[in-house]
Amino acid sequence: MGIEITGVSKRFGDFVALDDVSLSIPSGQLTALLGPSGGGKSTLLRIVAGLESSDEGQVVIEGRDTTGVPAQKRNVGFVFQHYAAFKHMTVAKNVAFGLEIRKRPKAEVKAKVDELLELVHLTQFAHRLPSQLSGGQRQRMALARALAIEPSVLLLDEPFGALDAKVRKELRDWLRRLHDEVHVTTVFVTHDQEEALEVADSLVVINDGRIEQVGTPDDLYDKPASDFVLSFLGPVTTLGDRLIRPHDIEISRYEQAAVVDGPITRWTRVGFEVRLEVTPTDPRHPDPVQVVLTRSDATALGLHPGDRVWLRPQSGADTVVPA
Amino acid sequence: MTTLAPTDPGTARQRRSRASSSLTRGSAIGLGLTLTWFSLLVLIPLALVVVSAAEGGWQTFADTLRNPQTAAALRLTVTQSLLVTLVNVVMGTLIAWVLVRDSFPGKALLEVVIDIPFALPTIVAGLVLLSLYGPQSPIGIDVANTEASVFLALLFVTLPFVVRTVQPVLIELDRDVEEAAASLGASRFTTFRRVLLPALTPAITAGAALSFARGISEYGSLVLLSGNLPLKTEVASVRILTYIENGNEAAAAAVATILLVVALLAITVLQLVSRAVARRG
Amino acid sequence: MASRTRAPRTAGTYVRRTVVAVYLFLLVVWPVALVVRHTFDGGTANLEAALTDPVVTTALRLTVVVAVWAVVINTVFGVAISILLVRHEFRGRRVLSALIDLPLSVSPVVVGLALLLAYGGANGALGPTVEGLGLQIAFATPGIVMATAFVALPLVIREVVPVLEEVGTEQEQAARSLGAGGWQTFRRITLPSIKWALVYGVVLSLARSLGEFGAVKIISGNLIGQTQTATLVVEQKYQDFEQGSAYATSFLLALIAVAALVVVTVLRPKEDPDGD
Numbered sequence A: 001m002g003i004e005i006t007g008v009s010k011r012f013g014d015f016v017a018l019d020d021v022s023l024s025i026p027s028g029q030l031t032a033l034l035g036p037s038g039g040g041k042s043t044l045l046r047i048v049a050g051l052e053s054s055d056e057g058q059v060v061i062e063g064r065d066t067t068g069v070p071a072q073k074r075n076v077g078f079v080f081q082h083y084a085a086f087k088h089m090t091v092a093k094n095v096a097f098g099l100e101i102r103k104r105p106k107a108e109v110k111a112k113v114d115e116l117l118e119l120v121h122l123t124q125f126a127h128r129l130p131s132q133l134s135g136g137q138r139q140r141m142a143l144a145r146a147l148a149i150e151p152s153v154l155l156l157d158e159p160f161g162a163l164d165a166k167v168r169k170e171l172r173d174w175l176r177r178l179h180d181e182v183h184v185t186t187v188f189v190t191h192d193q194e195e196a197l198e199v200a201d202s203l204v205v206i207n208d209g210r211i212e213q214v215g216t217p218d219d220l221y222d223k224p225a226s227d228f229v230l231s232f233l234g235p236v237t238t239l240g241d242r243l244i245r246p247h248d249i250e251i252s253r254y255e256q257a258a259v260v261d262g263p264i265t266r267w268t269r270v271g272f273e274v275r276l277e278v279t280p281t282d283p284r285h286p287d288p289v290q291v292v293l294t295r296s297d298a299t300a301l302g303l304h305p306g307d308r309v310w311l312r313p314q315s316g317a318d319t320v321v322p323a
Numbered sequence B: 001m002t003t004l005a006p007t008d009p010g011t012a013r014q015r016r017s018r019a020s021s022s023l024t025r026g027s028a029i030g031l032g033l034t035l036t037w038f039s040l041l042v043l044i045p046l047a048l049v050v051v052s053a054a055e056g057g058w059q060t061f062a063d064t065l066r067n068p069q070t071a072a073a074l075r076l077t078v079t080q081s082l083l084v085t086l087v088n089v090v091m092g093t094l095i096a097w098v099l100v101r102d103s104f105p106g107k108a109l110l111e112v113v114i115d116i117p118f119a120l121p122t123i124v125a126g127l128v129l130l131s132l133y134g135p136q137s138p139i140g141i142d143v144a145n146t147e148a149s150v151f152l153a154l155l156f157v158t159l160p161f162v163v164r165t166v167q168p169v170l171i172e173l174d175r176d177v178e179e180a181a182a183s184l185g186a187s188r189f190t191t192f193r194r195v196l197l198p199a200l201t202p203a204i205t206a207g208a209a210l211s212f213a214r215g216i217s218e219y220g221s222l223v224l225l226s227g228n229l230p231l232k233t234e235v236a237s238v239r240i241l242t243y244i245e246n247g248n249e250a251a252a253a254a255v256a257t258i259l260l261v262v263a264l265l266a267i268t269v270l271q272l273v274s275r276a277v278a279r280r281g
Numbered sequence C: 001m002a003s004r005t006r007a008p009r010t011a012g013t014y015v016r017r018t019v020v021a022v023y024l025f026l027l028v029v030w031p032v033a034l035v036v037r038h039t040f041d042g043g044t045a046n047l048e049a050a051l052t053d054p055v056v057t058t059a060l061r062l063t064v065v066v067a068v069w070a071v072v073i074n075t076v077f078g079v080a081i082s083i084l085l086v087r088h089e090f091r092g093r094r095v096l097s098a099l100i101d102l103p104l105s106v107s108p109v110v111v112g113l114a115l116l117l118a119y120g121g122a123n124g125a126l127g128p129t130v131e132g133l134g135l136q137i138a139f140a141t142p143g144i145v146m147a148t149a150f151v152a153l154p155l156v157i158r159e160v161v162p163v164l165e166e167v168g169t170e171q172e173q174a175a176r177s178l179g180a181g182g183w184q185t186f187r188r189i190t191l192p193s194i195k196w197a198l199v200y201g202v203v204l205s206l207a208r209s210l211g212e213f214g215a216v217k218i219i220s221g222n223l224i225g226q227t228q229t230a231t232l233v234v235e236q237k238y239q240d241f242e243q244g245s246a247y248a249t250s251f252l253l254a255l256i257a258v259a260a261l262v263v264v265t266v267l268r269p270k271e272d273p274d275g276d
Helices: A041-049 A091-101 A106-119 A135-148 A165-182 A193-199 A217-222 A227-232 A295-300 B025-055 B057-066 B068-101 B107-119 B122-133 B147-157 B159-172 B175-183 B188-217 B236-245 B249-280 C011-039 C045-052 C054-087 C093-099 C108-119 C127-132 C141-167 C170-177 C182-193 C195-211 C214-220 C230-239 C243-267
Strands: A003-012 A015-025 A030-034 A056-061 A076-079 A153-157 A185-190 A202-207 A210-215 A237-239 A242-244 A249-252 A260-270 A273-278 A289-294 A308-313
Touching (some): A015 A056, A015 A202, A030 A041, A041 A056, A041 A153, A041 A185, A041 A202, A076 A135, A076 C170, A091 A106, A091 A135, A135 A165, A185 A193, A202 A217, A202 A227, A210 A217, A227 A242, A237 A308, A249 A289, A289 A295, B025 B249, B025 C093, B025 C108, B025 C141, B057 B249, B068 B159, B068 B236, B068 B249, B068 C011, B107 B159, B107 C011, B122 C011, B122 C230, B122 C243, B147 B159, B147 B188, B147 C011, B175 B188, B188 B249, B188 C108, B236 B249, B236 C108, B236 C214, B249 C108, C011 C045, C011 C243, C045 C054, C045 C243, C054 C093, C054 C195, C054 C230, C108 C141, C141 C195, C141 C214, C170 C182, C182 C195, C195 C243, C214 C230, C230 C243
Parallel strands (some): A030 A185, A030 A202
Antiparallel strands (some): A003 A015, A003 A056, A202 A210, A260 A273, A273 A289
């Protein structure tokens, strides 16, 4: 059940947006489609919603083949990056729209709208126009509007992309809690790896119209299937001939069995972190290596700018050979 | 405010604003119906003008244009339209400037005044001008039945075009750029010439094209004012009407074809300008 | 949006302001004011005479009927073609969008000639066929409606197209995803968002339709009391030295045109109420 995507391809002229994508999204989960912009993740979401048609392939939602079914008959909740608020309608009317289209009795519509506005904390804004709301409030309204039709799946296209950092963080936590309450199968698109890692039950990394890897946040962070996934999910540096996360490097002032050694050529303090750059003496690896450690560790190790240090992967750290 | 900028759907926003690239069945039927109506109303009749000009043969066409009265009418129409367009380029830009950059009591009234020539029936426009610049002029200026009356009438009816194309561009123009130019040491005139004018040129060109096209095709405002004196104040439109009234449809179509070609040239200029602007972002 | 700060006023500011004010006063304001004054030269006598003259009243009635028809046709057609041009991709879309502007630059006399060549009863290309079906176009009301619809055709489209582009498709897509069909989406989402542009386009079309002269003169045959519209009456009355009637009829036409302009200028929201 959930969403079954089989062999979906989509082209825009010469540009291949999706290339034979197959994916199974389990019921009741919060799934993130993660990838760089232009990678095809939004296109995939819009194909699931019926807002775009695929050139090939099949999408089955909760056991129902949606091929050829127009968007308005799919019962899919869709939330747009720029809210797509109906500007001429009040907040309550926006939320009621889908129910009115379905010709539900007035009392039922009102009860449902009240309940949803409560859920998204917009009760006191029911009679305002969208233009009188902040971005975060508009997006909560859009979410309530999508949930009103009791969709079989909820799709969100970069839902927090247009909001500033603080509101984005709040809404992110709130979406997670909301999902724990309503449990509708939810898929959201994002290019922000932190957002995906923090909120989603499972992640789908999409790049160049293909799926790079599917798994839980831990799977992907710790066992990246490719150097693309590794580098997309967090900072990465080259140690010798392998890719590694900068905080997975063991650093020592004393000579030891090491991959590279050299002087600390750059020293930046950011809050509780210290970021170092070590320029290897070995001419075969001329690129500086980034190392991250906590300030207390740096003090305990007695490190100073200019010191010669020896670097190797910490035991148990994952490294990837670049493609 | 009248929007007179060229209609060009789908430039920068093309990808976002177009839902589907192909037509659904409903919209295909809609397209068919609207195209049929558009053809019946506009395309077929206009094509017939060209066809009947061609049917008369090249000889009729050439003879018509060599007719001294027709040649004089065409010459007068083009000359006066060019002159009026020139005045509009200067005055229209100036008026747009004052409307956007200046503020004073009664400015809102000026906005309405600009649109009056556009809204006023052309025959009324002629009568209006006649009341100040005709035989009973309270200031003693009587241009009725002279070449100047053609100039005056065209000036009146084409007033909004340059103003209304330049105004929105001027509103959108960032003051920062001018301030940057000034901070780099440019004088006000240099700033205008090197920074503002290039930005306004497409809009001025578009306004000038509309203004010229309107001037070439004007008829109603001239009827009462110019006296339609052959070889003196008779314009191309009046010439066509005379041919129609004399039952010489081939000759009427020949002159009309020339006006049509000029109109087509004008909208081509508009399209090219709007595309160039779209490319520049 | 440009910043609202204004450059300091210099002598040039006042020179420019004066030049513009004098120019517009001499070209538009004073002449229009004189027509109003001439209309009321003998009190309301001119207006009363005009409004009791059956030639004038018949013409005014015909003008209103024709204008209403032309506006309705251009509104329906204009909205349909605007949506097709902005929301759909088809071959020849660019050419069509350019041709839409053509009626703005074609001489009314050419319009009249073109319609006559197509729908003239005796030797028009389509005229005899259409007349065989029992519909007389040239020298009758349908012809006047067509001529009027022709000259005012781009006005609705030119107002609606930019707004349709500006609002984008997201709201329409949202409506679809919430279950709205094509017609429901149009009526509940698209139409409200182009409402003001449409009102403005309709008013401009109405003003233009009431005032068309050249094209109507040719296609109508200018038959007094039958196919003569208000603008044609102005010409005839003036040439017949009934200047009082000419001024009064002009005044009425100008009044409607200017009133329409003012109403719309006041009605239209200055800017998109939405901040983004």
